[in-house]
Amino acid sequence: MTTPLTMLETTADPHLGVRAFADYRGDIHERCEVLVVGSGPGGAVVAKELAERGHDVILLEEGTAMGRREFKQEGGAAMQRLLRDGGSRVSRGNIVTPTMQAIVLGGGSVINSAICARPPSWIFDKWNLRTGTSLTRRELDPHFERVETFLGVAPTPAEVQGERNERFRRGCEAIGMSVEPIWRNVQGCKGSGECFTGCRNGAKKSTDVSYVPAAIRAGARVFTSIRVERVLALGRRVTGIRGRVVEPVTNIPHGRVTFDADIVVLAAGCMATPVILQKSELCTENRWVGKDLRFHPGLAMMAMYEEPIDPWKGATQGYHSLQYLEEGLKFEVLWSPPSVLATRLPGVGHSYQKHLLSYDRLAPFDVICAADNSSGEVSARPGTMSPDIRYHLDQADVDLMQKGLKILSDICWGSGAEAILPGIHGLPEIIQCKEDAEVIRKHRLEANAMLPASNHAFCTTRMSPNERLGVVDESGRCHDLDNLYIADTGIFAASSGVNPMLLCMALADRIALGLHARL
Ligand SMILES: Cc1cc2nc3c(=O)[nH]c(=O)nc-3n(C[C@H](O)[C@H](O)[C@H](O)COP(=O)(O)OP(=O)(O)OC[C@H]3O[C@@H](n4cnc5c(N)ncnc54)[C@H](O)[C@@H]3O)c2cc1C
Numbered sequence: 001m002t003t004p005l006t007m008l009e010t011t012a013d014p015h016l017g018v019r020a021f022a023d024y025r026g027d028i029h030e031r032c033e034v035l036v037v038g039s040g041p042g043g044a045v046v047a048k049e050l051a052e053r054g055h056d057v058i059l060l061e062e063g064t065a066m067g068r069r070e071f072k073q074e075g076g077a078a079m080q081r082l083l084r085d086g087g088s089r090v091s092r093g094n095i096v097t098p099t100m101q102a103i104v105l106g107g108g109s110v111i112n113s114a115i116c117a118r119p120p121s122w123i124f125d126k127w128n129l130r131t132g133t134s135l136t137r138r139e140l141d142p143h144f145e146r147v148e149t150f151l152g153v154a155p156t157p158a159e160v161q162g163e164r165n166e167r168f169r170r171g172c173e174a175i176g177m178s179v180e181p182i183w184r185n186v187q188g189c190k191g192s193g194e195c196f197t198g199c200r201n202g203a204k205k206s207t208d209v210s211y212v213p214a215a216i217r218a219g220a221r222v223f224t225s226i227r228v229e230r231v232l233a234l235g236r237r238v239t240g241i242r243g244r245v246v247e248p249v250t251n252i253p254h255g256r257v258t259f260d261a262d263i264v265v266l267a268a269g270c271m272a273t274p275v276i277l278q279k280s281e282l283c284t285e286n287r288w289v290g291k292d293l294r295f296h297p298g299l300a301m302m303a304m305y306e307e308p309i310d311p312w313k314g315a316t317q318g319y320h321s322l323q324y325l326e327e328g329l330k331f332e333v334l335w336s337p338p339s340v341l342a343t344r345l346p347g348v349g350h351s352y353q354k355h356l357l358s359y360d361r362l363a364p365f366d367v368i369c370a371a372d373n374s375s376g377e378v379s380a381r382p383g384t385m386s387p388d389i390r391y392h393l394d395q396a397d398v399d400l401m402q403k404g405l406k407i408l409s410d411i412c413w414g415s416g417a418e419a420i421l422p423g424i425h426g427l428p429e430i431i432q433c434k435e436d437a438e439v440i441r442k443h444r445l446e447a448n449a450m451l452p453a454s455n456h457a458f459c460t461t462r463m464s465p466n467e468r469l470g471v472v473d474e475s476g477r478c479h480d481l482d483n484l485y486i487a488d489t490g491i492f493a494a495s496s497g498v499n500p501m502l503l504c505m506a507l508a509d510r511i512a513l514g515l516h517a518r519l
């Protein structure tokens with residue numbers, strides 16, 4: 001049974017005990033039983049669960065701890081401080097798609113919308129068909145429950161939905177689509193819509209204010225501003241890691257660090273973990289390291305209303321529809337800072353200015369696609385730990401996204417929009433009536449006409465009981481190394497269908513409990 005976070009005795013400063021750049025003098029050499037790399041949803045869960053079971057745990061994080069008073073609402077400033085490459089990371093291929101990863105204590109959970117969704121059971125059937133896993137939703141349910149109980153995951157309350165979210169709900173209902181409040185790891189939400197730049201209200205239970213402090217209370221040592229560069233190994237056993245102290249925000253390298261450990265758990269995220277393995281020249285015989293990158297490409301469409309709806313008020317993402325999930329489509333309300341949103345507005349000069357002036361009458365709705373036919377790869381670049389990311393969006397998935405756009409447009413009209421901004425090259429910048437929106441269905445859409453965002457990423461160290469089909473087995477252990485585990489979204493065997501964070505945490509919980517049983 002898990003004790004909910006709300007019932008634990010917590011200090012006013014959730015980052016108390018976290019070691020930071022200012023604490024370090026020269027080189028560092030430490031040892032522990034279990035070394036966890038990465039403090040996002042995967043790594044933080046492993047660190048807490050193992051520390052609470054009496055193991056000597058060290059958690060390493062390249063980013064720094066960011067207190068709620070340090071979050072900046074301005075999009076550019078927030079991205080510079082919280083995101084890798086200042087948020088400008090993109091994949092190359094037949095589309096250029098932005099893909100954001102956080103660099104901060106708490107990883108992606110600090111900048112995400114806190115959506116917690118359990119994937120339906122048929123997702124695991126697909127995984128099992130693909131790589132031969134035998135995971136089932138029933139087996140994972142106790143792990144979902146433990147994570148949800150600890151974080152207090154609950155549906156977004158009606159009081160904080162705001163007009164933007166309500167319009168989405170009305171739009172879905174008007175066209176007979178299912179719609180439900182999104183479950184989130186949030187307590188006491190103020191509906192400020194600023195999850196992406198960090199929750200200044202302390203309501204979002206990102207791992208830096210939930211799992212990490214719990215790990216520290218249980219005795220774990222947490223080091224921030226430490227970049228892991230190599231995993232060290234002797235034969236089939238890893239012995240620890242080597243890396244550098246890095247300066248917050250600039251990432252300028254300082255002292256050298258060595259951490260010796262009996263077990264290493266990599267949870268650096270699905271873009272970084274394969275790069276660490278490649279740089280370390282580990283698992284070189286395994287053809288799946290860095291391969292089979294999967295995204296949920298997402299497209300946003302703006303509904304424009306006649307009257308102001310003050311879209312900045314309300315939970316960042318409060319409602320979604322799962323009606324088309326089995327076909328590979330999920331529909332959501334969206335919100336982001338004005339500077340990010342402004343890049344999605346069409347036109348130049350006066351026409352652009354006109355769209356900007358309608359800011360208080362706009363609501364972005366989005367569709368994310370399972371994109372089961374598309375894949376890519378992540379590889380290490382010489383002289384840096386930044387990944388080279390390639391991705392090919394298959395035409396079958398483009399066609400599916402086009403179907404999603406048509407449904408999005410129906411939701412917009414159903415919600416009472418007077419016009420929509422499709423945001424697709426080759427389509428009109430603005431569509432003024434439902435009949436004209438038929439062009440979205442009729443136009444032959446191609447991959448390079450879209451600029452999807454791909455913030456859900458997985459599968460680069462995928463799971464399979466068969467070493468010829470995956471990098472880790474079902475316990476999260478690398479096939480090629482006896483004491484190296486992976487616990488980030490890289491281990492997904494295929495798309496999660498729904499937003500990936502909760503599944504990542506449930507798998508990490510399962511990996512930690514399994515590891516404890518073996519130690
Ligand atoms: C804008 C945005 C919104 C999102 N919204 C949602 C949502 O609402 N719900 C949802 O389910 N999912 C959402 N996601 C996706 C979700 O946040 C990620 O799937 C999740 O964070 C992945 O967890 P992880 O532990 O695999 O990796 P990460 O969260 O990326 O954590 C990895 C950590 O490892 C650290 N690290 C990396 N390399 C090194 C190194 N060499 N040395 C030391 N440390 C290192 C990183 O700094 C990072 O803190 C969103 C993502 C984005 C970008």
Ligand code: SF4
Nearest residue numbers: 189190192193195199
């Ligand atoms: S909507 Fe605002 S208050 Fe609610 S979790 Fe997000 S940032 Fe925090």
